[in-house]
Structure formats: C-alpha cells, structure tokens
Amino acid sequence: MSTETPPPVDSTLAAVEIPADLLAQVDDSAEAIDAGTVAAREILPQLAAAGLLDLGAPSNNSGGLVKQAAVIEALGQRSLSAAFAVWGHRMSIEYLCLAGGTYAESLLPAMRSGEVPGVSGMASAFKTYAGAGELGLRLTRDGQGRLLLSGKLPWASNLHPDAVAVTAAYGPEGEGDGDRSKLIIAVPLSAPGVQVGTRLNLLALQGTASTSVTLDNVPLSEEQVLSTDFEGFMTRCRPTFAVLQSSFCLGLAAASHRHTRANISGINEVFRQELHQLGDELEARTKQLRDYAERVATSAPPQRQEVLSLRLAVGHLALALATLEVKTVGGKGYISNSDPNRRYREATFIPVQSPSEAQLRWELAQGR
Amino acid sequence: MLSACTSGAPTGSGTASAGLRPIPAAEADLEQREITIGFFPITCSSPIVNAAAMSIFEQYGLDVTLRRYTGWAELWIAFVAGEVDATQFLAPMPLAIHHGFASGQRALRLPYVTNTNGNGITVSQRLAGQMSGPGDFRGLRLGLPFDYSVHNLLARDYLVSGGLDPEEDVDLRIMRPADMVTALAVGEIDAFCLPDQFNQRAVAEGVGFIHVLTKDLWADHPCCSFAVAEDFAAQNPNVYMALLRAIGESALYVDDPEHRADTAALMSQPAYLGLPEPVLNSVLTGDFPDGTGNEHSIPDRIGFQPYPHESYGIWILNALQRWGLTGDHSFTTGAEYSRAVSEVFDSQSAGSVLSDFGGVTDERTEETVLGAPFNPQRPAEWSERL
Incomplete structure (x- = not known):
C-alpha cells in the first residue's frame, strides 16, 4: 500500500x-x-x-x-x-x-x-414541474377583483422580515389557459397576511433563517405576477438552480477532502483507497460542473438528466467525504461544534433539501 | 419526400397560396423541415400565426411548431439561449439583441415587421372626460409592455409633446400585457399603451376608453417584427427563405381587407390567439367602439405590409438612444445609424420575396411622427426638435 x-x-x-x-x-x-x-x-x-x-x-x-x-x-x-x-x-x-x-x-x-x-420559495414549484407534487399556494380575487394569495410554503430560507420571496401559486379559478394555471409571483415578507413560522431547532444551518411561511389573503398587485408561463420559466431557471446547488455541494466536499487528506497517515491508512476514489470523483465532478455551467443557456446546453445526475452525485459525494472526515479525525469529529462535525451535519442537509434525494432519484427514474 | 411536400402545395385551391408561383427548386432543398417559432398571443403575430393556421408553412415544406411566450423579457432570454431560433419580437428588440444594448446578445436578422399600427393608449373610465391631450397624463401611472417597444418609445415622445418629462411627471410601469386590463380595472394603473386587442378588451369590459390610436401619432409605424438568429439563417439558408415566403405570403393575405374577418375567426381559436372573436374582429376590420360611446370605422387600424423600411429602424434607434437604451453604443451621423440598422434589417431578402408576391418594397424617404417630419438620413435634426 x-x-x-x-x-x-x-x-x-x-x-x-x-x-x-x-x-x-x-x-x-x-x-x-x-x-x-x-x-x-x-x-x-x-x-x-x-x-x-x-x-x-x-x-x-x-x-x-x-x-x-x-x-x-x-x-x-x-x-x-x-x-x-x-x-x-x-x-x-x-x-x-x-x-x-x-x-x-x-x-x-x-x-x-x-x-x-x-427567498427562493420554489421547492413545491420544482416538485410540481417534475410532476411529483402540488403547489401549496393559491390566488383568488376579492370583490373588487384584486389578487389575494393564501396557503403555505412548508420550507424556505433567508426568511428575514425585510426579505422578498419568489414562489409559485395556482392562478385564480377560471383564468389562464386551464382551470389550474400556475403563476410565478413575488411577495415581500412584510406584506400583511404573511406569517413566518417559528424558529426551528435544526441540526445545522441555523443561521439561514429557515422555516415555514403561512400566507393568509395576502394582497398582490398584478405586477407581482412575474410569469404566467410556468413551464417555460421553470425550464429556463432550472439549470442555473441545479448548477449553483451543485456548487455548494462540491465546496463542502472539497473542504472535507482537504481535511481528510491531511489526516490519512497512521491507522487511517485503511481509508486511503477510499479517499483516492472520492478525490478522483471530486475532480471529475468539478470538471463536469465547470463544463455544464459554461454551457447553460448556450446552443449546446447541458441536458436536464445530466444536470440532475450531477446534482445527485455531488450530494452523495459531499456526504461521503464528510463521513470519511469524521471517521478519520478521531474523537474531535464527535464534538458537535467542531468543524468536521459541522461539515458532517451540513452534509446531512443535502439529501433533505429540495430537490431531495428522493425527488432526484424519482425524476431520473421517470426519465424527466 | 420534400419535393412531394413542396411541389404540389402552392397550386392547391382554397388557401392563401392559390395561384402563386411554385417555390424555386433550390429552395425546395430544405436543410431541415422542423422549426420552432416563438410568438406572443397578440394580433401583431397574425402573419406568423395565420401561416400556421392556414397550413402555409406546410406548403413550403416546413413543419413549424409555434411556441407561445407571454413575457417579452422571457422571450428575449429564450432566444439568446437558443430555445428558439426564429421568433416574433417587438420591433426594437432585434436591434437591441443584435447590438448588445442590454444583457443577452445574439446576432440575428430582421427580415420583416409583422405589423404596422395596431396599438393605442387606453385610459381608465374613472378619467372619462378628463383627457384631452398628452399633458393630461401628468401624475398618472401608465402601463407599457417593455422598454424595447415602440409603445414605450412613441408614448414617451407623445408625453414630451404635451410638455411632460416622462420619467418625472408620469409613473411609467413595465408590466406583462396580459395583466394590464385587470390592473386598469382595479386601479393599479390609470392607462396603458398596448396592442389593440387589449384596448378593445378594456372597452368591451367597460373599464377603459381608447384615448388615441398610435397610428395617429405615427402613421404606418412598425410594431412587432420577425427575426431569425444569424447562425441559424446562415446554416439553413433555404429554410430561412422558405420562412420568409410563408410568412410574407401570410402577411399579404391578412393585409387584404377582404380577408380580415375570416382571419379573425380562424385566429380566435385557443391554439392560436385564444381571444374572443368580436375583439379580434374589431381590431382586424377596424370597426370598433372606443369606450366613449363613439363607433369608428378605420380599415388601416392595423396593417400587415412586412417590408422592413430602414426609416423604421433609424427612428427606433434614435429613440432608443434618446431614452438611454443603447447601452455603451452611440450613434451620431445618418451613416452610423444606417449601418447599425442595415446590419440587422434584411431588406434584401424581404424585398426579393415580397416583390414576387406584389407587396410593398419601396424604402420610405421620410416618416411623420407626432406631426413632424423625420428624415432618416438626418436623425439628429429630429431629436433636436423635441
């Protein structure tokens, strides 16, 4: 060896x-x-x-x-x-x-x-776009014809009182092409009727202001409807969405790789082969991400399946490397406020975050 | 297969192409048959939509899919990203996209304007009896479809003609056109400058009255256009010419007053414009109520002669520059303007197709905008007058 x-x-x-x-x-x-x-x-x-x-x-x-x-x-x-x-x-x-x-x-x-x-309040929108869910928000009109928004965003981040959320909602009944038109909308969290949920006790990422949002007859102007072309809008923003998500997964993976590499001697030799393999994959995925990012919105864009596969792979990679770091760092890795432990806790967020690992696997299996 | 599709088609009866000359053999040799064309569901897209509705694309061997867009910014981005290679645009957009006046550049050709006139300024019924001219827009909120639109450029100059500073004295709002009738109804905006279907819808719903038709501000002004990406056109020259033939033939068919009512009926279908037939009919035939109790009969309310006059481009470019919409680019002499426009406007291809079909192909030596002459050779003179 x-x-x-x-x-x-x-x-x-x-x-x-x-x-x-x-x-x-x-x-x-x-x-x-x-x-x-x-x-x-x-x-x-x-x-x-x-x-x-x-x-x-x-x-x-x-x-x-x-x-x-x-x-x-x-x-x-x-x-x-x-x-x-x-x-x-x-x-x-x-x-x-x-x-x-x-x-x-x-x-x-x-x-x-x-x-x-x-606030990117698009988790349900991407699920709906994939055919794996429903939007949690709905627009109606009051007696004067003004738009009102009600429903719930089960999970979003950057939920500060002065933030602006972009999300998707079903349009008012009887408007648009079908009876369930889907619209992209913008809502300031300071609007009347917006209630940000209680602070949750998360395993990590506590500083990201992540929780749920309830909306109860929030008045919206017509201008706040950003797009009525739900499919087209989602198609256009999805590659950027996935490329930038893959970027933070890769960053986390790279940090764990670097720290593990410094710690691979002695009894940790037994992990050398695994670290080599994960290092090779990290390098390959980085190249792939660079290639995809450069090709987004060009005449040779990365295909939907390719982008989803990459997002799934780098999520696995981040968790695998964070786990390896904890295994090789000794007792320190089990101290909850140590850096290796933080990275491990952070990595466990990735398969949960939207699109969840379950959704990604489902979409890839459906060939969507 | 291709020759079978194309050779017999133009001689078929009961269609727009009856009696027209067959496609030259070289053009029957299409590089590809399938193409997606972007369109906006408004009356301005009539030549494109009608070419699909009447199977004119098929007669030229093309298998066209129309892709509908409802936001101009989205369409701009979709085109730059290569989602579509051929599309309807507001007339100023191709100049901006080709020359990179704003983010999102792609080289292209503009062979046609898809319509002339066909727009107006509609004001809320709440202001009935209070609007006699542009000066009355002081303090009002005016909805516009896009920065790079003739609506924006012409409405701004109209406001200036009333002694207003459009940026200080009027609250200009860029909104998606489809939302503006409702926004007018609920009082979120006081007026809008939009294609006539929206003006007519506001009248039909009793929420607005037509203050002025843009044709009375600039007779025969361009509104929307048809553009094709340069890379696509260069790689597929025969497809490009077939598109021009199909859309040119369709435009001239729709332009004929005899065909307006039939076109309205055909295009009111959900797959095309999905608008109420009476609204489309009012727009296309020019017989319409204006919301003040008056009825009008204005056959040239909208026109479909597609030739891309250089004077159109130069006025647009001049207006874009005056309103700070040309980014880092600046144009001074008539020759500079002409060069920038002719790089985009493919008047040669348009002319060769339209002259075969008997369409208008003469360049215009002067435009009359807001009552003043605009000489495309000396655009600076006109802007100094404002």
Whole structure:
C-alpha cells in the first residue's frame, strides 16, 4: 500500500477574485452561522460590493454563471450555511431578472446590493414541474377583483422580515389557459397576511433563517405576477438552480477532502483507497460542473438528466467525504461544534433539501 | 419526400397560396423541415400565426411548431439561449439583441415587421372626460409592455409633446400585457399603451376608453417584427427563405381587407390567439367602439405590409438612444445609424420575396411622427426638435 499522501484536488471552477478578508470572515463565522448567532445574510452586502452576487444573471449572462458557481463553491468550503443563503438569494435575483418588468426592476437594486435578502420559495414549484407534487399556494380575487394569495410554503430560507420571496401559486379559478394555471409571483415578507413560522431547532444551518411561511389573503398587485408561463420559466431557471446547488455541494466536499487528506497517515491508512476514489470523483465532478455551467443557456446546453445526475452525485459525494472526515479525525469529529462535525451535519442537509434525494432519484427514474 | 411536400402545395385551391408561383427548386432543398417559432398571443403575430393556421408553412415544406411566450423579457432570454431560433419580437428588440444594448446578445436578422399600427393608449373610465391631450397624463401611472417597444418609445415622445418629462411627471410601469386590463380595472394603473386587442378588451369590459390610436401619432409605424438568429439563417439558408415566403405570403393575405374577418375567426381559436372573436374582429376590420360611446370605422387600424423600411429602424434607434437604451453604443451621423440598422434589417431578402408576391418594397424617404417630419438620413435634426 502506498504511503504517499493522496494528491490535492484541483477544485477551482473558474478564476474569480474573492477578497481574502471576506473568505477569512466566513471561516471565522462558520460556527456562529451554524449555531444561528450570526445570520448568513450578513455576507450578502460584502459579496455585492465585490461584484460577486449577480454574476451571470440571468441565464448565464455574459458567460458569468461559472464564476458565480466558483463563488458559491468557495463559500461552501467554509460554511454551507453561507453558501446556501447566497444560493437562495442569487436564485431570487435570477427569477426577477428572468421576468423583468417594473416591479422586478424595482426590487433588483436592493437585492443586487445584498441589502434585501431574497427567498427562493420554489421547492413545491420544482416538485410540481417534475410532476411529483402540488403547489401549496393559491390566488383568488376579492370583490373588487384584486389578487389575494393564501396557503403555505412548508420550507424556505433567508426568511428575514425585510426579505422578498419568489414562489409559485395556482392562478385564480377560471383564468389562464386551464382551470389550474400556475403563476410565478413575488411577495415581500412584510406584506400583511404573511406569517413566518417559528424558529426551528435544526441540526445545522441555523443561521439561514429557515422555516415555514403561512400566507393568509395576502394582497398582490398584478405586477407581482412575474410569469404566467410556468413551464417555460421553470425550464429556463432550472439549470442555473441545479448548477449553483451543485456548487455548494462540491465546496463542502472539497473542504472535507482537504481535511481528510491531511489526516490519512497512521491507522487511517485503511481509508486511503477510499479517499483516492472520492478525490478522483471530486475532480471529475468539478470538471463536469465547470463544463455544464459554461454551457447553460448556450446552443449546446447541458441536458436536464445530466444536470440532475450531477446534482445527485455531488450530494452523495459531499456526504461521503464528510463521513470519511469524521471517521478519520478521531474523537474531535464527535464534538458537535467542531468543524468536521459541522461539515458532517451540513452534509446531512443535502439529501433533505429540495430537490431531495428522493425527488432526484424519482425524476431520473421517470426519465424527466 | 420534400419535393412531394413542396411541389404540389402552392397550386392547391382554397388557401392563401392559390395561384402563386411554385417555390424555386433550390429552395425546395430544405436543410431541415422542423422549426420552432416563438410568438406572443397578440394580433401583431397574425402573419406568423395565420401561416400556421392556414397550413402555409406546410406548403413550403416546413413543419413549424409555434411556441407561445407571454413575457417579452422571457422571450428575449429564450432566444439568446437558443430555445428558439426564429421568433416574433417587438420591433426594437432585434436591434437591441443584435447590438448588445442590454444583457443577452445574439446576432440575428430582421427580415420583416409583422405589423404596422395596431396599438393605442387606453385610459381608465374613472378619467372619462378628463383627457384631452398628452399633458393630461401628468401624475398618472401608465402601463407599457417593455422598454424595447415602440409603445414605450412613441408614448414617451407623445408625453414630451404635451410638455411632460416622462420619467418625472408620469409613473411609467413595465408590466406583462396580459395583466394590464385587470390592473386598469382595479386601479393599479390609470392607462396603458398596448396592442389593440387589449384596448378593445378594456372597452368591451367597460373599464377603459381608447384615448388615441398610435397610428395617429405615427402613421404606418412598425410594431412587432420577425427575426431569425444569424447562425441559424446562415446554416439553413433555404429554410430561412422558405420562412420568409410563408410568412410574407401570410402577411399579404391578412393585409387584404377582404380577408380580415375570416382571419379573425380562424385566429380566435385557443391554439392560436385564444381571444374572443368580436375583439379580434374589431381590431382586424377596424370597426370598433372606443369606450366613449363613439363607433369608428378605420380599415388601416392595423396593417400587415412586412417590408422592413430602414426609416423604421433609424427612428427606433434614435429613440432608443434618446431614452438611454443603447447601452455603451452611440450613434451620431445618418451613416452610423444606417449601418447599425442595415446590419440587422434584411431588406434584401424581404424585398426579393415580397416583390414576387406584389407587396410593398419601396424604402420610405421620410416618416411623420407626432406631426413632424423625420428624415432618416438626418436623425439628429429630429431629436433636436423635441
């Protein structure tokens, strides 16, 4: 058996300059963000100031998506909570840019600057799009013909009182092409009738302000309907959604790989082969992600199945590497506020987060 | 197979193509048959939609799938991403997309405008009797379909002609057109400038009255266009010309006043525009109530002569520049304007097809916009006048 240290993995997705002090700050705050004593949104204005919050928005604009992926990957190496919050925020910018119009444009400056957090409330929308669920929100009209939104978002993140959520709802009965038209809408959480659920005791990611939202006859203007072309809208934003999600999975995987690699001598030699294999896969998946990110919204886009498969694979990889790190780090890995333990807890979020592993496997099996 | 599809088709009777000349042999050799064309479900798309409804695409050997879009920003992004290679656009969009005035660039050709005129400004019934001219829009909220629309550019100049600063004195809102009649009804906006089907719907629902038709601001102005990605057109020159023939033939058919009522009936079907036939009929025949109790008969309320006059492009480019919508690009001399427009407007292909069909192909030496002459060779003179 070779005693050589396994080679480092080239995990750089793209050349993008992220201020070192910003990365150091995320490193230093990772434990506090995990515990929820610091909110992950704190990082948004600093990223915006460095021009790193709306790269490639929308639809791989100017080929910038791979750079945004690299930013989220770098954050994911330090704190999945931070990377995840940035992902949700960046996706909200994506949705608003895709839709355009005065209402979206009026929200975008404060979101591009990181001042107002964005909520990607699209879990049910993606499930519905895949044919595996129903939307939890419905629009009706009051006596004067005004739109009212009611229902529940079972889970969303960045749920701060000043945040803006983008989500999907069934349209008012009898409007649109069918009796169940589906619309993409934007709702500020400060609107009357919006109730953010109680703070949950999560295993990790406590600083991402994640819980449920109940909406009870929330008044909406027509302008807040961002799109009536549900299928088209979802088709257009899905590749970006999956590429950026895969980025934080890869970041987490790369961090666990790096730490495990430093710890592979002595009795841990028995894990060397496994680490080699996972390292090779990390390198291959990184290349794949770079390739897909570069091809989104070009004439040779990655196929839906390819993107879903990658998302599933990097989720597995992150959890496998975080588990290996815990196994090789000794008793420290079992201390709940240690970095290896945090990464392990963070990794267990990935198969649960939407699209869940169950949904991904189901979609791939359906050939959707 | 292809020759069988194409050789007999134009001689069939009971269709728009009856009696028209057969397709030249070289064009029967299509590089591919299947193509998806993007469209917006509005009367402006009539030449494209009608070509599908009357099987004119098939007669040229094309198997066309129409893909419907309801947001212009979404369509822009879909085109740039290669989701569609040929599509309807608002007339200013191809210039902006080709030259990269805003995010999302793709080289393209604009062989046709799909319609002229066909739009208007509708005002809420709450303001009935209070609107005599553009100055009365002070403090109102005006809905517009997109920044890169003739609606936006012409409405802004109309407001300026009333002594208003459109950005300071009027609340301009870009909204999805489909939402604007309801927004007008519930008081979220006070007025909108949109294709006539929305104006007519607001009248039919009793929520608005037609304040002015845009044809009275600029006679025979362009509204929407048909554009094809440069890469697609270069790789599929015969498909490109077949598309031009099909849509050109369809446009001239719809342009004929004799065919307007039939077209309205055909296109009111859910698969096409899905609009109430009386609304479509009012728009296409030009016989309509305006919501103030008056009835009008204006046969040229909308027109479908598709030739892409360079003067159209130059006015649009000039207006885009005046309103800060050309990004880093700037145009000064008439030659600069002309170069930027002719890079996009494929008047040569349009001219060759339309002259075979007897359509209008003469360039226009002057436009009259808001009562003032616009000389496309000296666009700066006109903007200085404003």
